Amino acid sequence: MKTFRIGGVHPQGNKLTAGQPITPVGLPKQAAILLSQHIGAPAQCIVAKGDKVKVGTLIAKAGGFVSANIHSPYSGTVAKIDVIADGTGYKKPAIFIDVEGDEWEESIDRSETLVTTCDLDAAAIVNCIEEMGIVGLGGATFPTKVKLCPPPTMKAEVLIINAVECEPYLTNDHALMMAKADEIMVGIELLMKAVNVTRTFIGIEANKPDAIALLTEKAHAHKGVEVVALACRYPQGGEKQLIDAILRRQVASGALPVSTGAIVQNVATAYAVYEAVQKHKPLIERVVTVTGKSLTHPGNLLSRIGTPISMLLEAAGGIPEDTGKIVLGGPMMGKATANVETPTGKGTSGILVINESEAHRTAPSPCIRCAKCVSACPMGLEPYLLAKSTMAGNMEIAEKGHIYDCIECGCCTFSCPAHRPLLDYIRQGKGQVMGIIRARNAANKK
Amino acid sequence: MNKLVVSPSPHIHSGISTPQCMYGVLIALIPAFLVSLYFFGLGALLVTLTSVVSCVVFEYLIQKFLLKEEPTISNGSAILTGVLLAFNLPSNLPLWIVVLGALFAIGVAKMAFGGLGNNIFNPALAGRIFLLISFPAQMTTWPIPSTLPMSLDAETGATTLSILKYGSAESLAGLDATQHLIGNIGGSLGEVSAIALLIGFAYMLWKRIITWHIPVCIIATVAVFAFLAGIGNGVEYAAKLAEMHVLSGGVLLGAIFMATDYVTSPMTKGGMVLYGILIGIITMVIRLWGAYPEGMSFAIFIMNGVTPLINNYMKPKRFGEVVKNGK
Structure with a gap:
């Protein structure tokens, strides 16, 4: 069977919700729609407090070439334009909507009929x-x-x-x-x-x-x-x-x-x-896997964008007593959040609840140069060296080691027997090296 | 609900730990240890116990009182050093010499360089070489395996290696491969049984503790080198010479357990291949033309020193590199 040729790891699947159908969840009373749910420039808000919106109404326009329109996933009234902590923990601008009923824009075809023909070029x-x-x-x-x-x-x-x-x-x-x-x-x-x-x-x-x-x-x-x-x-x-x-x-x-x-x-x-x-249906809802070993009803939930994750966890049986960490996305690349009121975004593929016992990192011990990180890196880099040179502030070695090619998949940290936080350092070093390269390019242009 | 933990990804771990790797190697050494108990009796047990206890105690004392840091002896690395050092010693070595070897291995080769992960040379190997140079007579007087296990006064005699170096073609022909496979020969207490060492090798490959690169490259290089060296006397002689060079002395113990030490061996597969081949060549050069009948430990020791250089030049194949050559 085919697979990629360099590195990689094989973590336990833990696909607890495999085979489960897609279940819709209800609507929140108030929802926050983040203006930055995509890579690139945030969208520009085009509604104001008090405006009435329907499901599918354009509420924010793409703020540049690399940006995307945002449509209201709810019908109701715009309550305020304010900030809310997103998955990264930083407060970001969002449109708050008081949800009233569920009235959709008429242009959207809500039927289940499969439309196969398309005349568009x-x-x-x-x-x-x-x-x-x-x-x-x-x-x-x-x-x-x-x-x-x-x-x-x-x-x-x-x-x-x-x-x-x-x-x-x-x-x-x-x-x-x-x-x-x-x-x-x-x-x-x-x-x-x-x-x-x-x-x-x-x-x-x-x-x-x-x-x-x-x-x-x-x-x-x-x-x-x-x-x-x-x-x-x-x-x-x-x-x-x-x-x-x-x-x-x-x-x-x-x-x-x-x-x-x-x-x-x-x-x-x-x-x-x-x-x-x-x-003619804008991107206003998606399937989110809500999962975790202690959840009583994990599932694949169809939810509108902007649903608070607390509500999705409620639908999955409530936040378990032994919860230690809540991750937006999967366990290898997802982001841990400290705030259960964070709204979902277009990219929220999953919400993973990790037990208290598995939530903490093991204390790191010295690198024994076992080379497991080198074998695991799918980009063919040397994670131990990149992390070490970043720690020592030797960015030249990090750049020579192609630190900017790192895709931050986490295979190195995952496989390190000494539990060293390799990717933490590499992320930091990558940011620094990118900055150095940009500054050099800017200086060369002058 | 507890306070939520926030940390960067990844949020899961393979579960492999440093102690697991160390204890994995120790498990792989069990067959060779059992064979040495059978052939060398109580002596093997005493030397091994002394070596392990000394290594652990020295590491504990140095960490606790000299470096004033939290002792980490439970990670198994000092135990492993102790066992490997013992495996490289004759089973009739006076125990005080074993203690000295352990002190050099842990105190000088390991802790003086910064402890686990920072040593340039394999501590067990450094301990053995220190003893070999300091006590050449005791270190090269090998007991002949006793047919009566648990006996302390075994006879001593010539090893296969001295026959290979100084013996005639007839004495070479007289060597029996089967005895070498099971370990009924003279030598350091852990190196005699090829089969036991190969079982350990298979276990470590199965558990993915090591990869095949270093051991296979060393063994293949020794075999090819010996074959070419003997080809002047006919193919049969050359094949026998190659077989005996691989099965005798420390080639298997060194290739499987000493040269594969994580800390002192290269990080990339290409580096490991180069490292293995060079160890094989240096071993044979010393065995055939050097002053010592055995060259394995010196070869690994020299290549330990070259490892940082190999790491600097042998880089892994990066993703996207192949694009430049077409596809």
Whole structure:
């Protein structure tokens, strides 16, 4: 079975919610919609206190080329424009909406009917994706339309659908594939048309045999679409790793992934594209895996963007007594939050509740140079050396060691027998080296 | 609900710990230890116990009273040093010499360099070399395995290595590979049984404590080198010479357990291959043309010193590097 060629680890799957259907959760009384739910510039708020909004009303416009529109996931009244702590813990601007009823914009087709035909040309599809505020739903939340418009010198040859879901615990993409396979297939055709390619590979890890079987069967009816079963290995869902696993091509350091001819989109993004183009439905809700060993009712919950995570945890049986840590996303790359009132965003793929006993890090001991981090690094770097040079303030060695290539997947810290927080140091060093490089480039230009 | 913990990702760990790695190697050494008890009896037990206890006590005392830091003897690394040092000693070595070796291994080779993870040279190996140079007579008087286990007064005699170095073609032909495989030969107490050491090797590969690179490269290099050295006397002679060089002395113990020491061996697979090949070459050069019949410990010791240089030049293959050469 195919997989990427360098490094990687194999954490325990712990897919507690595998096979569970998608369950909708109710609406909160008041919701906060963050203006920055994507990579790039925050969206610009276009509503004011007291404005009435419906589900699907545009409430914030893209604040630049790399940015995305935000639509109201609720009907009601704008209560205030204020700040709220997001997943990182920093206070960020958000639109607070007092929820009244559930009235949708009339342009949105809320029926379950599968719409397969589409008369739009490529530009119109991309335009619609931009209008509807679609961003990458795998976690990085990169605005989808930017990825669909590669620089003129590069040509996309193939579309890759990322249905790998290599993070332990998360099953939101899996649940979506089992429930919405037909819609996903239409979404894939729309994306193929948008970037003008004739071939698509859907990468799925072998721990989801039902999804592999279902999508393989559906793909028969779609020319050029092929499901690729991949061996379970983290971080296979990383864009560069997935391209390597499927096409045996590696993105050069600093280059765009499309330089390999591949455009990668998450499977949930393909579904969102279907809804946007065929149903005129903006990105206002998503599947969130709410999971953890102590939760009584973990599940794959369909929730509107901006739902406080406390409400999702309530729906999963309440916050357990022994909770030690709450993570937005998966355990390898997710962010721990201290605030259960944090609202979900477009990129919130999961909420993971970690027990008190597993929430604390083990005290680090000296590096024994076992080289496990070197074998685990999927970018072929030397994590021990990068961490050590950052600690010593020797940024020259860190730069020579290509610290800027680090994708922050966490394989090094995960595999370190001395429990050294390698990635903490590498993140810090990466930031410093990027700053040094920028300053040098700026000085060279003068 | 408790206060929530906030820390950067990743939020899970493989569960592998430093003590687990150390105790894993100790488990892998059990077969060789049992064989040495069988062939060398009480002497093997006493030397091993003395070595382990001395290493642990010296490390504890140095950490507690000299460095005034929290002793970390429970991580198993001092125990491992003790066992490896004992395995490199004759089973009839006076115990006070064993204690001196342990003091040098822990005090000089390990703690003086900064303790676990910072030593340049393998402490057990440094201890053995210190004793070899200081007590050449005692260190090269090997007991012949006793047919009566638990006996202290074993005979001493020539080892395979001295036959390889000074013996005739007839005496080489007289060497029996089976005896070497099971360990019914003279030598340091842990190095005699090839089978026991290979079982340990298989265990460590299975548990992913070490990779195959260093041991296989050392053993293959020794075999090829010996074969080429003997080819002038015919293929049969060369093959026998290669077989005996691999099975005798410290090649297997050194290749599997000493050269694979995490701290003192290279970090990348390419580096490990280079390291292994060079250890094999140096070993054979010393064995064939040097003053000592055995070159394994010197070869590893020299390459320990070269490891930082190897780490500096042998870098892992980076993601995206292959792109430059087409695809």
